[in-house]
Amino acid sequence: xxxxxxxxxxxxxxxxxxxxxxxxxxxxxxxxxxxxxxxxxxxxxxxxxxxxxxxxxxxxxxxxxxxxxxxxxxxxxxxxxxxxxxxxxxxxxxxxxxxxxxxxxxxxxxxxxxxxxxxxxxxxxxxxxxxxxxxxxxxxxxxxxxxxxxxxxxxxxxxxxxxxxxxxxxxxxxxxxxxxxxxxxxxxxxxx
Numbered sequence: 001x002x003x004x005x006x007x008x009x010x011x012x013x014x015x016x017x018x019x020x021x022x023x024x025x026x027x028x029x030x031x032x033x034x035x036x037x038x039x040x041x042x043x044x045x046x047x048x049x050x051x052x053x054x055x056x057x058x059x060x061x062x063x064x065x066x067x068x069x070x071x072x073x074x075x076x077x078x079x080x081x082x083x084x085x086x087x088x089x090x091x092x093x094x095x096x097x098x099x100x101x102x103x104x105x106x107x108x109x110x111x112x113x114x115x116x117x118x119x120x121x122x123x124x125x126x127x128x129x130x131x132x133x134x135x136x137x138x139x140x141x142x143x144x145x146x147x148x149x150x151x152x153x154x155x156x157x158x159x160x161x162x163x164x165x166x167x168x169x170x171x172x173x174x175x176x177x178x179x180x181x182x183x184x185x186x187x188x189x190x191x192x
Contacts, residue, residue, distance in 0.1 A: 004037070004042075005096070005098060005122055008098050008099075008120065008122075008190070008191070009098045009099055011190040011191075012098055012099025012100065012101070012120055012190070013099060015099070015100075015101060015102060015186075015190065016102060026113070027067060027068075027112055027113060027114040027115070028067070028068040028075065028078075028114065028115050028116075028117070029065060029066055029067045029068060029075075029078070029114050029115070029116045029117070030065050030066075030068065030075040030076070030078040030079040030082070030116070030117050030118075030119055031062070031063040031064065031065030031066075031079070031116055031117075031118050031119070031183065032063055032064050032065050032079045032082075032083050032091065032118070032119050032120075032121050033063055033101070033118055033119070033120045033121070033183065033184075033187055034063075034064065034083070034087075034089065034091075034095070034121050034122075034123055035098075035120065035121065035122045035123070035143075036122065036123050036124065036125045036127065036140065037122075037125055038125065038140075038142065040144075041142050041143065041144040041145075042142075042143045042144070042191070043140040043141060043142055043143065044063075044140070044141055044143055044184070045063075045064065045087065045089075045129065045138060045139075045140055046061055046062065046063065046138070046139055046140075046141055046171065046176070046180070047061070047062055047063070047064055047086060047087065047131070047135045047136075047137070047138045047139075048060070048061055048062075048135070048136045048137045048138075048139075048173045048174065049061075049062055049134060049135060049136065050133070050134055050135065050136045051136075059136075059174075060177075060178065060180070061171055061173060061174055061175070061176045061177075061180060062179075062180050063118065063180055063183065064079075064082060064083045064086045064087050064089075064138075065078070065079060065082045065083070065086075065116075066078065066082040066085075066086075067114065069081070075117050075119070076097070076119065079091060079119050079121075080092055085132045085134070086131070086132045086134055086135050086138075087129050087130065087131060087132070087135065087138050088128065088129060088130035088131070088132065089123065089127055089128075089129060091121055091123075094123050094124065094127050095121040095122065095123050096121060096122050096123075097119060097120070097121050098120045098121065098122060099119075099120055100117055100118060100119050100120065101117075101118040101119075101120065101183060101186050101187060102118075102186060103115050103116060103117045103118075104116055104118075104179060104182055104183070106178075106179060116179060118183045118186075118187075120187065137173065139171075139172065139173065141171055143184075143187075143188065143191060146169050146176075146184060146188065147188050147191070149169070149170060150169075151167035151168060151169055151181065151185070152169075152170060153167075153168040153169065153170045153175045154166065154167060154168055154175070154177075155167075155168045155175045155177035155178075166178060166181070167181060168181055169181060169184060
């Protein structure tokens, strides 16, 4: 896997960065694309969030992560804390940071204006995963399968009285759409 890790690290270094902004975002978050080797394939750890009317991402298929707290000195600290809380994985002991993808924010004006930085981390294939109270389930999904099948599903939702449609990747627990779909699409464009 070391050759694959180096290729991914180099591709992440070469990944185009977002332009610098004049003012910092009031809300920042970090999510983690946690990868593990599965033969010739890579798998990513995804979560299905519990239903919670206070959470705009309630019930979504997502990556572990969350909002930066005042005590978090860096987004890496945010990622470490949130990952430990949500899936029980200690990234500082069990992960290797390969790099980050281009930050993004929600495309809907109905969601909080947050800037999300996706970090890419690789872990041992046998890392233990235990879900926290915000997570209904955690599961590994083949990136090779996602790349091969592409965004072959859609997600539909009524927004302000109109039905909207988003491209989605299939998963056993529902469509992967929204910001998670955008992050996976960005990563899959780098991975060969």
